[in-house]
Amino acid sequence: MCGVIGIAGENEVFGELYDGLATLQHRGQDAAGMMTFDGNQFHTKRGAGLVRDVILAADISELRGSIGIGHVRYPTAGSYSAEEAQPFFVNSPFGLGLVHNGNLTNTDKLRKELAREGRHLNTPSDSEILLNVFSRELRKQKMTKFSLSKLFAAAKKTVQRAAGSYAAVILVAGYGILAIRDQHGLRPLSVGRRRGKRQDELAAASENPALTALGFENLGDVQPGEAVWLSSSGKIAREQLVPKKWAPCIFEFVYLARPDATIDDISVYRARLRAGEYLAVEIKKSKIQIDVVVPVPDTSRTSALTVASALGVNYREGLIKNRYIGRTFIMSTQAKRQKSIRHKLIPLPLELRNKNVLLVDDSVVRGNTSRQIVEMVRSAGAKKVYFASASPPLRSPCVYGVDMPSKKEFIANKLSISQIAKKLKADGVFYLSLPDLIKSCEFEKTKIPHFCTACFDGKYPTKGIDAKYLAKIEKCRGCSRRKENQGKQQMTLL
Numbered sequence: 001m002c003g004v005i006g007i008a009g010e011n012e013v014f015g016e017l018y019d020g021l022a023t024l025q026h027r028g029q030d031a032a033g034m035m036t037f038d039g040n041q042f043h044t045k046r047g048a049g050l051v052r053d054v055i056l057a058a059d060i061s062e063l064r065g066s067i068g069i070g071h072v073r074y075p076t077a078g079s080y081s082a083e084e085a086q087p088f089f090v091n092s093p094f095g096l097g098l099v100h101n102g103n104l105t106n107t108d109k110l111r112k113e114l115a116r117e118g119r120h121l122n123t124p125s126d127s128e129i130l131l132n133v134f135s136r137e138l139r140k141q142k143m144t145k146f147s148l149s150k151l152f153a154a155a156k157k158t159v160q161r162a163a164g165s166y167a168a169v170i171l172v173a174g175y176g177i178l179a180i181r182d183q184h185g186l187r188p189l190s191v192g193r194r195r196g197k198r199q200d201e202l203a204a205a206s207e208n209p210a211l212t213a214l215g216f217e218n219l220g221d222v223q224p225g226e227a228v229w230l231s232s233s234g235k236i237a238r239e240q241l242v243p244k245k246w247a248p249c250i251f252e253f254v255y256l257a258r259p260d261a262t263i264d265d266i267s268v269y270r271a272r273l274r275a276g277e278y279l280a281v282e283i284k285k286s287k288i289q290i291d292v293v294v295p296v297p298d299t300s301r302t303s304a305l306t307v308a309s310a311l312g313v314n315y316r317e318g319l320i321k322n323r324y325i326g327r328t329f330i331m332s333t334q335a336k337r338q339k340s341i342r343h344k345l346i347p348l349p350l351e352l353r354n355k356n357v358l359l360v361d362d363s364v365v366r367g368n369t370s371r372q373i374v375e376m377v378r379s380a381g382a383k384k385v386y387f388a389s390a391s392p393p394l395r396s397p398c399v400y401g402v403d404m405p406s407k408k409e410f411i412a413n414k415l416s417i418s419q420i421a422k423k424l425k426a427d428g429v430f431y432l433s434l435p436d437l438i439k440s441c442e443f444e445k446t447k448i449p450h451f452c453t454a455c456f457d458g459k460y461p462t463k464g465i466d467a468k469y470l471a472k473i474e475k476c477r478g479c480s481r482r483k484e485n486q487g488k489q490q491m492t493l494l
Contacts, residue, residue: 191220
């Protein structure tokens with residue numbers, strides 16, 4: 001999971017790229033980067049850290065240009081080094097910059113093909129592979145001058161070669177921005193338009209709130225398997241490159257996306273409201289007595305509201321969040337998650353003491369964080385503590401850009417619901433069912449016939465995801481994390 005943005009405007013885009021990336025900061029806190037083009041040359045700034053730590057006020061004079069792209073990174077399989085911060089760049093043809101959200105699943109094959117074609121790669125990043133595949137396909141078109149039809153032809157060949165998930169924004173020097181989405185639509189990508197003084201200004205971003213905040217009219221989503229061209233002259237063109245095979249990630253609606261986002265015409269906020277209603281039905285069946293419903297901030301607030309309403313009990317903010325600590329799910333190590341949770345959430349005893357408390361969270365992954373929260377609430381004086389997840393049990397790793405743990409690390413992998421409750425030290429545990437989660441997203445007359453639910457049921461929509469591939473991904477993640485931790489230890493010693 002990463003956040004991408006691209007803007008083709010009339011004036012300098014530095015400030016707007018910065019604000020757009022800040023709006024997308026929830027999608028990645030590991031690294032950030034920005035690239036602009038001033039008509040003559042590219043200007044790039046990228047590095048490890050939050051947007052505010054990487055892109056500084058002093059960079060305004062360097063990052064010049066009326067067209068640019070930006071990225072916030074959440075480390076995925078094999079991607080933890082600061083050297084892999086985006087955007088990536090190749091100098092021909094035209095000069096291309098790329099930002100990418102997702103994860104390619106045939107990187108070994110593509111890397112070998114690129115090596116045979118004489119392409120040198122500087123990092124293990126699949127994003128660099130994707131850029132070089134596109135660059136190579138564009139070169140094969142033998143353009144003596146820019147041609148939109150040949151650009152789309154190169155994009156089509158790229159989509160046909162690259163398997164997995166990708167919502168990519170590519171800056172083509174001197175001409176515009178190309179937005180591409182994989183044929184399953186696994187990762188979200190929206191486009192927008194804004195009236196300028198001389199021409200329309202165009203933009204693409206992972207989530208439409210980033211566009212709305214900048215005053216762009218939302219033109220909807222890049223369709224699965226589609227390329228959208230946003231020219232520097234304010235013109236927009238679209239091309240369906242390959243047939244759609246709808247399978248957008250349903251976990252975007254559970255946790256990843258902002259609540260005010262609309263993905264593929266589905267409101268994230270309303271999907272979470274409906275999830276809470278369905279979850280309450282499951283809780284009612286147990287006939288337990290609940291005095292107060294408390295959300296685990298922030299993502300679960302929406303579902304917790306409708307849980308409380310449906311149960312007819314009070315909703316209270318019983319856990320106060322320190323807003324200056326990042327999302328624990330996307331922290332790169334378990335040590336960081338465990339250390340941060342005690343600083344991130346503080347229980348409010350007045351709302352918990354001598355009460356039967358129902359905690360509502362968006363999901364339960366390993367269970368370590370959930371157990372700590374249950375213990376905190378019990379220590380604050382709660383009589384009983386129940387725990388409810390507004391999503392089904394997570395059991396399988398994601399291979400499409402969300403760095404979930406190995407299969408054996410999921411708390412729900414081998415344990416029953418009662419065993420999970422014991423592990424969390426809770427008096428009871430409840431999960432939303434997968435059919436109800438799907439119904440929560442489908443109620444808005446969605447055009448989507450199928451979601452990717454692989455993290456819940458192990459059914460991957462793309463080919464080649466077998467036990468051998470999953471074992472390789474887990475090994476890759478383990479090695480990358482060890483290298484990252486060793487590097488930080490060495491820096492500490494210095």
